[in-house]
Amino acid sequence: xxxxxxxxxxxxxxxxxLTVLAAAVLFPLFxxxxxxxxxxxxxxxxxxxxxKAVWENYARVFGHRYFFTYIFNSVGTSVxxxxxxxAVVVLAAFAxxxxxxxxxxxxxxxxxxxxxxxxxxxxxxxxRTTAALxxxxxxxxxxxxxxxxxxxxxxxMGAFHAVGTESYDSARIDGASDMRYITSVLVPxxxxxxxxxxxxxxxxVFNNYLWPLLVTDRPRSRTIQIGITMLGxxxxxxxxxxxxxxxxxxxxxxxxxxxxxxxxxxxxxxR
Amino acid sequence: xxxxxxxxxxxxxxxxxxxALILAGLFCWFPAFKGLVGSVxxxxxxxxxxxxxxxSNFRILFSDKAFWNSLMVTLTFILxxxxxxxxxxxxxxxxxxxxxRLSFIPEYIFFAPVAISLSAFSLLFREMFRGTASxxxxxxxxxxxxxxxxxxxxxxxxxxxVFLDLGIDYIILMCAFRSEDKNVIEAARMDGAGGWRLxxxxxxxxxxxxxxxxxxxxxxxxxxxxxxxIILTEGGPFRSTETVMFYYYTEAFRSGNRAVQNSLxxxxxxLAALAMVIFGRTRRKK
Numbered sequence: 001x002x003x004x005x006x007x008x009x010x011x012x013x014x015x016x017x018l019t020v021l022a023a024a025v026l027f028p029l030f031x032x033x034x035x036x037x038x039x040x041x042x043x044x045x046x047x048x049x050x051x052k053a054v055w056e057n058y059a060r061v062f063g064h065r066y067f068f069t070y071i072f073n074s075v076g077t078s079v080x081x082x083x084x085x086x087a088v089v090v091l092a093a094f095a096x097x098x099x100x101x102x103x104x105x106x107x108x109x110x111x112x113x114x115x116x117x118x119x120x121x122x123x124x125x126x127x128r129t130t131a132a133l134x135x136x137x138x139x140x141x142x143x144x145x146x147x148x149x150x151x152x153x154x155x156x157m158g159a160f161h162a163v164g165t166e167s168y169d170s171a172r173i174d175g176a177s178d179m180r181y182i183t184s185v186l187v188p189x190x191x192x193x194x195x196x197x198x199x200x201x202x203x204x205v206f207n208n209y210l211w212p213l214l215v216t217d218r219p220r221s222r223t224i225q226i227g228i229t230m231l232g233x234x235x236x237x238x239x240x241x242x243x244x245x246x247x248x249x250x251x252x253x254x255x256x257x258x259x260x261x262x263x264x265x266x267x268x269x270x271r
Numbered sequence: 272x273x274x275x276x277x278x279x280x281x282x283x284x285x286x287x288x289x290x291a292l293i294l295a296g297l298f299c300w301f302p303a304f305k306g307l308v309g310s311v312x313x314x315x316x317x318x319x320x321x322x323x324x325x326x327s328n329f330r331i332l333f334s335d336k337a338f339w340n341s342l343m344v345t346l347t348f349i350l351x352x353x354x355x356x357x358x359x360x361x362x363x364x365x366x367x368x369x370x371x372r373l374s375f376i377p378e379y380i381f382f383a384p385v386a387i388s389l390s391a392f393s394l395l396f397r398e399m400f401r402g403t404a405s406x407x408x409x410x411x412x413x414x415x416x417x418x419x420x421x422x423x424x425x426x427x428x429x430x431x432x433v434f435l436d437l438g439i440d441y442i443i444l445m446c447a448f449r450s451e452d453k454n455v456i457e458a459a460r461m462d463g464a465g466g467w468r469l470x471x472x473x474x475x476x477x478x479x480x481x482x483x484x485x486x487x488x489x490x491x492x493x494x495x496x497x498x499x500x501i502i503l504t505e506g507g508p509f510r511s512t513e514t515v516m517f518y519y520y521t522e523a524f525r526s527g528n529r530a531v532q533n534s535l536x537x538x539x540x541x542l543a544a545l546a547m548v549i550f551g552r553t554r555r556k557k
Contacts, residue, residue, distance in 0.1 A: 007466075010466060014366060017362070017366060018366045018367070018377055021359075021362060021363055021366065021381075022376075022377045022380045022381070025363075025380055025381055025383075025384065025434075025437065026380050026383075027410065028392075028395055028396070028399065028434065029383060029384075029387070031395070031399060031406060032395050035398070044404075046404055046405065046406055046408075046409050048406070048409070048410075087290075088290045088291050088294065089291070091287045091288070091290060091291070092287065092288050092290070092291035094287060095284045095285075095287035095288045096288075099280070099283070099284040099287070100280070100284075101280060101281045101283075101284035101285070102281055104284075107288055107292065110292070110295065110300070111291060111292070111295055114295050114299040114300070115547065116540075116543055116544045116547050117299050117300075117303050117540060117543070118491075118495060118539065118540075118543050120495045120497065120516055120519075120539070121303070121306070121536050121539035121540050121543065122298075122299070122302035122303055122306060122536060122540075123519070123520070123523065123536075124523040124524065124532050124536070125301070125302030125303075125305045125306055125536070126298055126302050127524075128318070129297060129298065129301070129302065144298065145298045147290075147294050148290075148291050148294035148295055148298075148299075150295075153291065178283070178287075206388070207388040207389060209388075209389050209390050209498040209502075210497060210498050210501075210520075213501075214524065225388055225389070225390045225391075226390070228390055228391065228394065229390055229393075229394060229502055234394075234398070239398060242394065242398070243395075243398070246391045246394060246395055249388065249391060250386055250387050250388070250391055253385075253386035253387070254383060254386045256386070257379075257382065257383060257385060257386045258379065261375075261378070261379060261382060264442065265442070265446055265449075268442065268443065268446035268447075268450075269446045269449045269450050
């Protein structure tokens, strides 16, 4: 097809549109990095770039008495939740796809229908349960409502179905126990799905805001998502340090994303 | 098979299912049931059951002006957020749907917001939209009070909402575009369909399903929005950003209003179930 001037015009229009949109999305991220080096004067002047890089902002964050406690709590709870939830989901999906037992349909129904109950609608009741179990201000309290996901169980069941039960039957004849079959055959065969479930959980729990806000009260037990709003920098006129804290919790994920983007696309694009 | 073997098999299966069943029971079915029962009981703020209430809890909820206000606020938010979010993500995905040598740059930029957490975005935008002497005004060339002004606060919330959903919606849509059957597109091009027509009549209809999923996700997020309100506006100015979930949060955890908390919880459960059924129907029909 020959290019008409109109085609060239459309081509340029598309590029301009793309540039404007990308710039609009990029700007807040850019500003986050830029303003993490601002002095308080730069904030008053509504600058875009720092007049002089104030690295002290980062030193202030590192020097904050609770910053590393918050990070430790966040990393600890999200890793723990990822491990437990993945195990719970794998065990349930295994039983529902590989074992025959009474009430299988009912159990499946009871678990899948939890999709209809948004956590937000039962926030207060869950808070009371957690308090009654004595789990306020503990890691267990922070993660207890995130340890099962019906959506992920369905995903896992799909993967286990694809593996089929032939290898299970032959493993049974060879005398392998169920646990052994799960750990040495089923999980290795479905590693991409297992990893997806674990990673999804890790990110969800790490980014949780409302629930940890409700169940933690002492600074020592807060996660970074709550803690970062309570550092007190912005209130004492040190907005630069507040921005530096935002950079510090976002940068690792921006890096991880850059490396995992290809893999995520490969998983999502069907050919 | 012998009955003993059968029993053993059942016990084993339930052992594997026990963690999932206990968790689902304790943190999903039990609270949902308690909310349903609690919505027809009179309960004091210290959680003492005082008696049967019939529908009076719902009457209390429906006669609270703040509830209707929060409903209107949430509807307003949905009205702006869902179309804007769908338009922006679809635009970003369609502009980058063809792979090229440099396309990884805009792809990464549109995907990057996934890495920024909800509270980080809220704090960042709180700073960027802080009053008239703000970066937002400088960049946009406007002179708005943003967070301290009712329409401005709503606009800020919508913008945050878009940034929170952009990354994930973008990657889903972009990958859907790239999964399309190249032969169909080639055939349409041979027939002389190009540019706009090719996009609107061939490519976009092919990913209709996926677009529907992202719209549904956006709708869910819009209905349940609460955390950015807590960090950014605390429902203000003058309750203009007090969404339904923020209203629930303040009534349940700050005022200890059991009537409102239980009846609203029940209402949300019923609506969520209804929404899921409708969504399932539309997807099956196709």
